[in-house]
Amino acid sequence: MVPSLDTVGTRGTFKAVQSMEIGAHFRYYFQHPWSRLVVAYLVTFFNFLIFAEDPVSHSQTEAHMIVVGNCFSFVVNKYPGGGWNVLKVLLWLLAIVTGLFAGKFVFHRRLFGRFLRLKMFREDHGSWMTMFFSTILFLFIFSHIYNLFLLMTGGMGPHLVTEYMGIRNESFMKIAAVGTWMGDFVTAWMVTDMMLQDQHYPDWGKAARRFxxxxNNRIVLFWTVLISLTSVVVLVISTDWISWDNLNRGFLPSDEVSRAFLASFILVFDLLIVMQASGSTTASSSWFLFWT
Structure with missing residues (x-):
């Protein structure tokens, strides 16, 4: 027996409504405050775990990294002295200014906004990230321009800017750990701030949200927790006051495969943070209210 058009239409409508309900339930739990907080703080924990378990964190060899190493040695060390120092400082200052303007007006506004029409870069969204990477790009380019001047002079081989950073891997990993802490914890703390202001889950954390x-509890607590915890973390990392090997004692061993999976989890969780924030009305207004 062939079903009537009304029956087919009713079944199609029922399936569409059912799929919408499933999607709504999934989004409800996917963007739930507890889900977002757990993901955000797990990223911080996993990053410190991979820092503690990575053998590079204890390496005494010279650190070298493509592009980033060039930028670091261009700005921080390998100064020949005399007029070369003035030239080098002028070049990396010019590279930073050029990178900021190019990132804002060329890459962000024209390329991503007008030409490619990417929604994630609409208005001023993502401008700081674009400017940051653009600055790194121009520092790398200007470092090679500086190397060209050195090569034209001759006898300046030791002062050439390369991917070798002039510091040990152990020191570089400590710097990276502090930078990771700032990025991860500020993100997690921002998610906490957003969730404590959120109105989509009225039954969640009523007392905490009210407090x-x-x-000015929000502003005072944010800066107090951020400054105090950052000071403790920088002190612990820089002084090796806490030794992970002494605490771990083989309880949580790792190898290259497990650390690769851990790095993959960090990437996935970072993407989850962005996906959970999409469609949230509080996400865009939270930091505007905070800074004003």
């Missing part, structure tokens, strides 16, 4: 939004 968070009372007076």
């Amino acid at each position: 968070w939004k009372r007076g």
Whole structure:
């Protein structure tokens, strides 16, 4: 028996409604405050775990990294002295200014905004990230221009800017760990701030949200926790006050495969943070209210 058009239409409508309900339920739990907080803080924990377990963190060999190493040695060390120092400082200052303007007006506004029409770069969204990577690009380019001047002079081989950074891998990993902490914890703390202001889950954390939004509690707590915890983390990392090997004692061993999976988890969780924030009305207004 062939079903009537009304029956087919009813079944199609029922399936569409059912799929919409499933999608709504999934989004409800996917963007739930507890889900977002767990993902955000797990990224911080996993990054410190991979830092503690990575043998490079204890390596005494010279650190070298493509592009980033050039930028670091261009700005921080390998100064020949005399007029070369002035030329080098002028070049990396010019590279930074050029990178900032090119990132804002060329890459972000024209390339990503007008030409490619990417929604994630609409208005001023993503401008700081674009400017940051553009600055790294121009520092790398200007470092080679500086190397060209050195090669034209001759006898300046030791002062050439290369991917070798002039510091040990151990020191570089400590710098990277502090930078990772700032990025990860500020992100997690921002997610916490957004969730404590969120109105889509009225039954979640009523007392905590009420306290968070009372007076200047939000601003005072944010800066107090950020500064105090950052000071402790920098002190612990820089002084090796806590030794992971002494604490671990083989309880949580790792090898190259497990660390590769751990790095993959960090990447996936970073993407989850972005996916969970999409469509949230509080995400765009939270930091505007905070800074104003």
